[in-house]
Amino acid sequence: MASHWNYLNAPPTLPGLFVQAALRRKVTGSVLPDEGLRCWVSVNRQQVETYRKVCGFSNTSLMPPTYPHVLAFALQMQLMTAKDFPFPLLGLIHLRNSISIHRPLGGVGQVRVSVHVANLQPHTKGATFSLVTQIEDALGPLWEEDSTMLCRGVQLPGEPAGDFEPAPLPLVEVARWLAPVDIGRQYAKVSGDYNPIHLSATSAKMFGFPTAIAHGLWLESRTLAALDDHLPASNVDISVEFQKPVRLPSEVVLSASLAGSSGQFRLTAANADLVHMMGSWQPLS
Structure with a gap:
């Protein structure tokens, strides 16, 4: 869990974040920031339906189990393009993804999105870390995601963990x-x-x-x-x-x-x- 939270009034806009990502091509350190981001995000039903069609989900009352990732994507981008984030975003490799669904994803209109990074570990090809996303509604925890990301060219002390x-x-x-x-x-x-x-x-x-x-x-x-x-x-x-x-x-x-x-x-x-x-x-x- 992040030590500190920065609360946003609205999700950031993506075009400027992609520009920042394109300009950051070097590793600048080996310490993850301990501040996370939080923001309330509204669910657009039309966007959910378009996502459903592209990804092949049937038309049901439940939100697709991976759609909360889309709700959090702008916050993830802002976190990993900030000046205190040490790794270039466009050089990261997505190794693993885990999601936890606590309650059925039906009738969701507005959620609080929280994102932070943690668990920096040595890897045979560099270093890995977890990008952690948590989704809550008025009733409490709803959905979580832990994405394991690899950054090449980073050297950390210790031995890589076995799989x-x-x-x-x-x-x-x-x-x-x-x-x-x-x-x-x-x-x-x-x-x-x-x-x-x-x-x-x-x-x-x-x-x-x-x-x-x-x-x-x-x-x-x-x-x-x-x-x-x-x-x-x-x-x-x-x-x-x-x-x-x-x-x-x-x-x-x-x-x-x-x-x-x-x-x-x-x-x-x-x-x-x-x-x-x-x-x-x-x-x-």
Whole structure:
């Protein structure tokens, strides 16, 4: 938890934050800020419905389980483009994402969003930290997210922690779909996340990618939409680990264990031996 909170009257605007992110290309330190950001944010139902269509969610009364990330995105951007944040935002790599849904995401009109960073750790390729997001409504905690981010080129004392891998469950194919060449631009319009590596081959090549790659949060969202009848709507922890990127366009295959209170899933390439994403769900710990 952050030691101090900075309360905002309204979410920041994104264009200026992307300019700041583009100008910050160097590591400037190895200490995370201890101040977080908080702000009340209103939910726009039309924007939710557009997001639902791009990510493949069915039309229900519940907000998609990944949509609170969109509500928090501007605050996350402001936190990680501030002068006291030591790592360049556009150089960060999203390794893992975990969300916790405390109550059904229905009838949500206004929420308080809190974001902070924590848990700086050595990694074999640099250093990792957690970007922590908490969503509350008038009744209390509603949704949480812990995104593990990697910054290359940072050296910290100590040994990298080992990864825990649960015993694999039997998986069967449940869906396959095409990630179209323009899905990065479609997702950017509904999420506000205009990271150049997702938008086009030309912009992706500026950051060392031969072609645009699918956004990890879109892959997670599209996967959870396909697993709607497998997972509980609340009281659930969902974790994913991003592995090989999905180059656009590509066909992907989703395999999962049986529906229930806990399970596992895997997203692979349709025509190659590549694992793009692995994940699991379980009751709230």
